[in-house]
Amino acid sequence: MRIIVAGGDGFCGWPTALYLSKQGHDVTIVDNMVRRKWDDELRSNSLTPILPLEERVKLWEEKTGKKIAIYDCDLMHYDFLKEIFKQVQPEAFVHFAEQRSAPYSMIDREHAVFTQTNNVVGNLNVLYAIKEVTPDCHLIKLGTMGEYGQPNIDIEEGYIKIEHKGREDVLPFPKQPGSFYHLSKVHDSHNIQFACKIWGIRATDLNQGIVYGLHTEEDEYDEGLINRLDYDGVFGTALNRFIIQAAIGHDITVYGSGKQTRAFLNIKDTIRCVEIAAENPADKGEFRVFNQFTEEFSVLELAQKVQKVAEAKGLNIGIEHIENPRIEKEEHYYKAVNTSLIDLGLEPSLLTDDHISRTLDTALKYKDRVLKENVLPNVTWK
Numbered sequence: 383m384r385i386i387v388a389g390g391d392g393f394c395g396w397p398t399a400l401y402l403s404k405q406g407h408d409v410t411i412v413d414n415m416v417r418r419k420w421d422d423e424l425r426s427n428s429l430t431p432i433l434p435l436e437e438r439v440k441l442w443e444e445k446t447g448k449k450i451a452i453y454d455c456d457l458m459h460y461d462f463l464k465e466i467f468k469q470v471q472p473e474a475f476v477h478f479a480e481q482r483s484a485p486y487s488m489i490d491r492e493h494a495v496f497t498q499t500n501n502v503v504g505n506l507n508v509l510y511a512i513k514e515v516t517p518d519c520h521l522i523k524l525g526t527m528g529e530y531g532q533p534n535i536d537i538e539e540g541y542i543k544i545e546h547k548g549r550e551d552v553l554p555f556p557k558q559p560g561s562f563y564h565l566s567k568v569h570d571s572h573n574i575q576f577a578c579k580i581w582g583i584r585a586t587d588l589n590q591g592i593v594y595g596l597h598t599e600e601d602e603y604d605e606g607l608i609n610r611l612d613y614d615g616v617f618g619t620a621l622n623r624f625i626i627q628a629a630i631g632h633d634i635t636v637y638g639s640g641k642q643t644r645a646f647l648n649i650k651d652t653i654r655c656v657e658i659a660a661e662n663p664a665d666k667g668e669f670r671v672f673n674q675f676t677e678e679f680s681v682l683e684l685a686q687k688v689q690k691v692a693e694a695k696g697l698n699i700g701i702e703h704i705e706n707p708r709i710e711k712e713e714h715y716y717k718a719v720n721t722s723l724i725d726l727g728l729e730p731s732l733l734t735d736d737h738i739s740r741t742l743d744t745a746l747k748y749k750d751r752v753l754k755e756n757v758l759p760n761v762t763w764k
């Protein structure tokens with residue numbers, strides 16, 4: 383299959399591009415390298431040293447004989463994007479190319495405006511490119527479990543049957559996102575649903591939970607293929623961030639009580655879910671929503687798991703409940719459905735101490751690269 387992976391230089395996009403390439407797909411990466419520029423802006427870095435994209439792709443070809451084409455393109459540049467669609471004629475477009483950090487979107491007005499403009503307009507341009515050039519192309523869009531928020535009822539996969547005043551309908555599940563970033567994904571979902579309805583586009587919205595882990599089979603060919611790993615207070619996410627904190631002897635930063643519960647999955651399952659979506663495209667005009675996660679944990683549970691694995695390696699790490707910089711529910715009900723991808727063949731790679739241990743070993747290897755001043759959160763929602 384001819385597949386474009388937009389955002390193929392990022393944490394989810396890079397291992398997805400390698401995996402799909404290994405599976406025999408004809409992969410093209412579209413990326414404007416902006417994730418690396420945000421590191422510069424925030425004076426931060428990836429814990430793991432990552433090669434420039436051209437070199438990563440060259441190394442992949444040397445190791446496997448498989449070519450990945452790359453275009454340095456911003457999805458905001460419609461003429462360029464449309465030209466790429468004409469040249470590649472994609473059968474699937476995997477869209478990871480968005481600003482994905484909630485704290486980044488909450489820094490100030492400029493960052494909120496940037497996040498929503500970049501994400502919403504970029505996605506709209508993709509929808510138009512599909513309509514105008516390859517109307518049969520399947521859009522596989524990274525949404526987020528955070529679109530739903532934490533309602534006091536079970537979260538369904540995209541839609542819910544509602545009875546109201548004696549009538550019933552199946553309607554989009556209510557959205558209660560918790561940051562301007564998460565809101566941008568809600569706006570995207572609405573735009574995609576509308577485009578499917580009016581133009582007959584086929585789309586799958588993958589409402590992904592928090593991704594943890596680092597390694598996939600593909601990075602075993604060479605250390606130069608290693609994925610990026612974020613730890614700072616803006617782009618680092620729960621679990622991976624806690625593991626890196628343990629590696630540098632920093633207390634694990636639980637925000638507030640830590641009873642906040644979220645949906646999680648291993649990066650290996652991210653890439654497999656995208657493959658499953660690509661192999662089972664949505665129908666023409668269908669706006670399909672899959673909840674892409676495998677397990678639910680509270681933040682405190684994860685901190686305790688990391689503490690335990692670190693202890694077994696002789697690292698005595700504390701857990702610090704710091705004042706929550708976000709405005710979010712800490713005590714809440716959380717139960718979400720995730721059967722669609724499993725029904726289509728996903729075999730979840732569940733969180734084990736071994737998983738934590740492997741990432742911790744890598745974090746220990748590169749711990750001298752950590753910029754300690756970036757570890758505590760410095761963006762608040764207030």
Ligand SMILES: O=c1ccn([C@@H]2O[C@H](COP(=O)(O)OP(=O)(O)O[C@H]3O[C@H](CS(=O)(=O)O)[C@@H](O)[C@H](O)[C@H]3O)[C@@H](O)[C@H]2O)c(=O)[nH]1
Nearest residue numbers: 482483484526527528590591592619620635636637642681
């Ligand atoms: O050091 C930390 C970091 C986070 N948290 C807490 O952990 C939870 C998750 O925060 P996060 O930074 O790990 O994840 P989040 O901001 O929700 O965003 C991440 O996870 C989302 C999936 S979800 O959480 O919305 O399901 C994706 O959409 C985003 O792209 C990705 O950056 C929050 O309650 C936060 O308060 C801590 O307690 N300590």
